[in-house]
Amino acid sequence: MTFELTKDYLDRIQTAIDIGDEQTLRAEMDELYPADISGILYELETDSARYLLSLLDRGVGAEILANLDESDRGKFIASFTSKDLAPFVDQMDSDDAVDLLNEQSIQVREEVIGLLEDREQARFILDLLHYDEDVAGGLMQKELVKINVNTNVNQCIEEIRQQAENVEKVYAVYVVDEAGKLLGFVSLKKIVLARKYAKIADIYEDDVVSVETYRPVTEVAEIMRKYDLDAVPVVNVQGRLLGRITIDDVVDVITEQAEDDLQAISGLSGEVEEDDTIWVRAKAQLPWLIAGAMGSLMAATVINGFQHELSKVAALAAFIPIIGSTGGNVGIQTASLIVQSLADTSGLTATLGQRLLRTLVLALLNGAVVGLIAGCYTLLIGEPRLFPVVGLSLLAVVMLASFMGTVTPLLLSKIGINPAVASGPFITTANDLIGIGVYFLIADFLLAEL
Template sequence: MSVKLNEKLLESLQVAIQQQNNRFIQETLKDKHAADISVLLDQMDALESKYILRLLNPEMSADIVADLEEDTRKGFLKNFSSEELAGLMDYTDSDDAADILNDQPVKVREEVIALMQNSEKAEYIIDLLHYEEDCAGGLMAKELIKANINWNIKQCIEEIRRQTKNVEKVYTVYVVNDKDTLLGRVSLKKIVLSTDDTKIKDIYVSNIQTVQTYYSEEEVAEIMRKYDLEVVPVVNVQGKLLGRITIDDVVDVITEQAELERQIMSGLSETAEVDDSIWTLSRARLPWLIIGMMGGLLGAQYMGFFENELKIVPAIAFFVPLIQATGGNVGIQSSTIVVQTLVGNPFDGKSLGSRLFKVLLVAIFNGIVISSLVFGFVMIFNEMNMAFVVAVALFNVVLIASLTGTITPLILDRLGVNPALASGPFITTANDLIGLAVYFTVAKLLFSI
């Protein structure tokens, strides 16, 4: 979590738990945000965390449990009986409750739902458990405020008062017909400014963005980003209003997706956390490490073909690291920019020509600058021919690496493969081999060896 851990506060709370100083704990935490408390509990053992939760009000406890890191929460809730867990779920938002119970064994899940006092919340959770976690149905919360299109403002306000006890944040009021089909929305501002006898149908907005339950979480995030939405309603194929997805849920999705992309681009084949087992961490890293190793072996083998040339002009070997490092860096830069551009944007063949032309111009400019600097530096310590070979090779490597780093993720995206795979070790290894080929070919031609 991004909230900074207060080490002194953590230590004082642990001492208070040992001394059973309940008053100190309650006074210390009464004005704290649930997210801040969850950071503290992440660093405590399960029994300490449970001790603190028992001293807080149910609503706060539910929010804290929902904010806990997933691995911490799983271990923590093992110490809860079905009755205690049911008490927490009564005060937890339906989407968070479904996520929490989805991690529990089926038997425990059924017991908890059966023991919940809030029967409406229990029904919400049962409904949400039918959806996959990574789709709109799995992201949505059932709690929302809706009003019938035939109501007037007075009826609408009365309904808002009735429904808000179950809705933590009210963004808008959804307008439905007698069959709960979503027709539009009406803002709280319009409701407040309208007279009691004003009809909802006269002030509501019908043109709204919606998502269906089967939409992927990435599609939901893109829609909310594109239209700058704080909340988006979820409907089924018949248009019936089922729930809503709020911006905080989408922020979590974006964060997780960014973390996944970072790990893939750094050469991890699957998501991995610091606290994972040695086997899990190794399994995530080894595939791309092996590919990188094979690329290095191929590079060494390729250099072996030029053994005689290296004997004649040993200085050629001095600049191999420069060629490889420059090619890898340029390729990584190009592929990273393309991957970021492709996030949420489908492949557009019409823009490929202009994109490649722009990349080519940038590569030519960068190649001229870098090769000129290197030419001047090499001239100080070597003869003209060596400086010319390195500069020409470096210019071509920059050019080829830029195009490779741009085209590869575009092709992968076109084939339906995650374009982030084109970054990191893949591009580095490919450009190492290409760079060596270009360098030694130029050296052989210009030195006539």
């Protein structure tokens, strides 16, 4: 039932564009959902894409522009004048319009707002531009149906009718008092089933979850997920209803957050995708690879400083990999669990002390197991004098890495940085470096012949 883009199909569309066959193109696009047309636009050259967009219904075009990835959209509308943009912005939901305008220069932004035909939309946009994009205010849309508590179901239906064009998905009608303060809501289902002259005051639900404009979007996402909400009203500190956030936007937030985490852990900077150009990918990969290389070269300096020890006990070199990788692995594991626990706001939060204590005990256990395994290996290769060196080093490395894996994401999250970065190559390399230092110091201390 869903559309799948093929090379053949794309070739046909490209040919139709090349010969300017508007009729075929209109007919083909008519069969597709806007999200599918976006998929086609991604694959076309900018000129072809623009031509195709110009053939579409303005509302469909607006929806497509609203849903393009930020980076692709930037490239795509780079050639648009403010006059080209305004008609699309006129048709967008206010939250999408603001997202798009926030990506433009201040000049373009103001020009476009000035050119909007829908003055209510212009007002909505000016309201929303105040908010940062990572708080509830920046995610909300102004389009919603609200009704005074002193009306009845019939008036409510009339209100829905008037707003029907603006508010694509209604979910519920919000109930407010004379001052615009949010009192509750009536679900659409209830309106369908209610008597025409039933008073809103008698049927509305006053038990409503709302969020304030300043709440971080990740918190909003967690709230909507936790309470299974389709839409959540956004209020100011006085409780006045200002807008609402719908679940589709939150799904996007969750998906992006997951991608950000994955990229942070993997050591990729910026938003990069597999099919980006080689140059874009190199720009995303190289900073971390270089940082990692620098760290490893610092480790090299440490190792070089112990050349005397290495020349006496050549087998010491053999354990450099296990020291390095164990520190990295433990650090990532621990940091990931903390990142995950930071994202989950239900239940009690552990104090730093409780966390560290638990981490310590666990590190002793993990370190002892890995240390013993490596220790047995020293016996296997006939170097029993290295048993205490390797065993103790691994114990120390696991404990240090567990500590860093616990503390770093907590610190990062405190100062507003994505804590998932703590699981990335930077921390892994740091653990690597510290581990090797600890290893050679312990060797120096324990081996009489050095």
